[in-house]
Amino acid sequence: MFRPVAQIPLDYSVFKDKKSIFSWAPSGAIIFGNGAAAKTGEELKKLGVKKAVLVTDQGLVKVGIAGKVIESVKNAGIALAVYDQCEADSSVETVEKITELLDGADVVIGLGGGSSMDPAKAAAIVATNGGSIRDYQGCDKFEKAPLPIVAIPTAAGTGSECTPFAVIADRQREWKMPIGGTGIMPALAICDPELTYSLPASITAATGMDALTHAIEAYTSRCTEPISDALASQAIRLIAHAIRPAVFRGDSDKDARYDMMMGAMLGGYAFTSASLGISHCMAHPLGAQYHVPHGVANALCLPVVMEFNMGAWPERYADIAGFFGVDTYGMSVREAAKAGVDCVYELLEDMPVKPLEAYGVTEESLDRLADDAMLGGDRPNNARMTTKEDFIKLYRKVMTLKKEK
Structure with a gap:
């Protein structure tokens, strides 16, 4: 299906000079431009996806953005399950609920801001590695390749559509867990500026x-x-x-x-x-x-x-x-x-x-x-x-x- 991103360890050695070795591992592909989100189903079909899980929030459901993506995926003949209860600063519990839907899925789609894309990434890790997302705090803590991720941002902010990071709220500890690894670089980023038109000023x-x-x-x-x-x-x-x-x-x-x-x-x-x-x-x-x-x-x-x-x-x-x-x-x-x-x-x-x-x-x-x-x-x-x-x-x-x- 997707061509995998090379699993290069995340190395943030300080005091780099001009002759230092550095690594670069961009995402698998980017589709950028007005109207790009309408091509979601078409692109997934090209990649051989049979079943997908969409992760989003109620706000995007109410304004119709989620519906447009859902329609595109279903029109392509792809089976789709939807989790639409992401909250601001999505939590460990949210990741657990998403993971339950991923059995048999080929891909997980994060639609929204970081509060949707990050738990989609986190659930992709747990789906193939098991345990709790708490087990993977830090960089390069998972061994098996996560489920492939498609990221569709609806705000110009986190950049999560093209990073190997997720941040998940651990309510018990009042702590935001950073999780990183090139395996959660989205295999496909679909960036559609039209999805941001209705965002309020704040x-x-x-x-x-x-x-x-x-x-x-x-x-x-x-x-x-x-x-x-x-x-x-x-x-x-x-x-x-x-x-x-x-x-x-x-x-x-x-x-x-x-x-x-x-x-x-x-x-x-x-x-x-x-x-x-x-x-x-x-x-x-x-x-x-x-x-x-x-x-x-x-x-x-x-x-x-x-x-x-x-x-x-x-x-x-x-x-x-x-x-x-x-x-x-x-x-x-x-x-x-x-x-x-x-x-x-x-x-x-x-x-x-x-x-x-x-x-x-x-x-x-x-x-x-x-x-x-x-x-x-x-x-x-x-x-x-x-x-x-x-x-x-x-x-x-x-x-x-x-x-x-």
Whole structure:
């Protein structure tokens, strides 16, 4: 059926230089463009699929997006089971329910944001390896190839359609489990910007800022390499110029929606190779403990973290100013780097994103949040090393952002 992705171990060795060996394992195939989702059934039939399981959520059922994909698959003569109860920050229990449907399936389809694509990936692991998804926390913990995955994003955000990662909420531990391995790179990504047209401004903003965080953290990671640099820089350019029109006139600006989905996909590919930074280390505990949407958490943390990191690699932050369209001619490297950080602060001011206080985060929250941020797998790859006290100070600064107007 699918040509498998090479099972290359995920290696995020820090301090790469220009002569370091690096690996690159992109997904099996990408179909990108307006109307691409209508071809889902046709593409699955070409690949010899007889039975599929679709993983999605009730919101996409209600707006009719899930129905269009279901119709396409059934019209192709493919047997289809549907799980449509994915929740925000999909949980271990959700993965267990999806896994029960996968017996005899050739492929699992994740339709939605990360909250649908990630549990589809996780269930694909358990379906062939057994046990609980908790057994596979970390990188390269599964031995058998997972069930093939088809990813259809409905927001320009997580980039999960082209990454070897899933994040699953463990409610018992109030912890977001990172799971990685090139075996869960989707064998097919179907990226259709039309699926994002009906997204409200708040979700477009949160998911778009998530995508921007991926791109910026990939570009400033210690694990950068030439391919990730090319992808991350282009992703930043696209998102920097498209996110405002996508948020504020996304019902009519089709070009902005197209560029945002392209930017999110490129950012996903970039951080697959280059890893991320401490914005994500800070965002995951906020989601696990206070249910702050992942994109919102990253949006609030990103400019604060950039300001913190700026001195560690000012040349890269100066590049970011240029990607945003700032004319840095005549500026010192530090001045240009600060301009890059200011671009993101100014962007956050324009975004309809709630402050942390709206989610109940208080000064008393910071010690535990910092403890969990210290456990983040991306921390060693951040441009600047970070202590628990640093995280407390960073969280404290994030709490002052985006006060209700």
